[in-house]
Amino acid sequence: MLNLENSQTAINLEETTLIKLNEALEVVMHGEGVMFEPEVSLYLVDDDEIKGINKFYRGLDSVTDVLSFPSLEFESGKVFSECYYKNNLLPHMFNDERLLLGDVMISGQRADQQAFDFGHSLEREMVFLFVHSLLHLLGYDHMEDSDRRRMTARERHYMDCLGVDRS
Template identity: 45%
Template sequence: MTVHFDCDELIQLPFDYEKLICSVIEETLDYENCPYETEVNVVLTNNKEIQMVNKEFRDMDKPTDVLSFPMLEYDRPSNFEDFEEAYDCFHPETGELLLGDIMISVERASEQAKEYGHSLEREIAFLTAHSMLHLCGYDHMEDEERVVMEQKQRDILEILGITRE
């Protein structure tokens, strides 16, 4: 698994965010039975930057906590069999499945951690799991989909021992 990080130089986190995010990405892929080595890009930014991207791609002129940009289209979530013959879904040099990009506003995550009464570490882990499920083809537009995603997020964080303390 390759995870490329782009972190705004002004962002200071009191924990090893790369280790945390990589562990959540890896656990999500294991949980979803992804049979491939993968590549994911992660951008850690602030509210101003994520608001610009949110406006450009979702026509929503406000900051958000996380944005997901999947590279793959699934016929059903986590059906990785669809990509066995699709060579353009794999990095030509590493052979890794290109899942997509995750953009997290650390500023918004910090606000939400305070609001929900848990650590910033837990909030970053949650947002990573949430976004990874999007990269695996899940959505939450309908109630049924939302319930499925929420349970998967809880399961993944529980497996990692990341609680709402």
């Protein structure tokens, strides 16, 4: 389940993009072995809001394109499929029958600018940022080169599965 809250006015989110974001959630969860219906909250915010949150949580006084706030904890270097199994998920990890994965914040302004800078559609940029964040919610990271390569490979795989290219 994707919960969307839009508090920004820089971009209009097309219905086709919303459909593609929901599809991305389904494809990534299936590909990563999540056996329960997930619950993810997606907040579309403006640059000022994401900058304030970035400063508060990460100590970085700068605008960023996307922030991820996982609900689950992972051992260093481990991802969902390596840490969680049906028998070790605890009741507090669920809302009704849905597995609480966490929150994603995307700056509409930054997504729009990056789509322009990279020469592709806003839909492609939004889906990429969402896939990137979903992987963070599932334990992936890009701090070390080996982790970055692993995460990038998964991003490319899912973007291909979704049929979203750089055009």
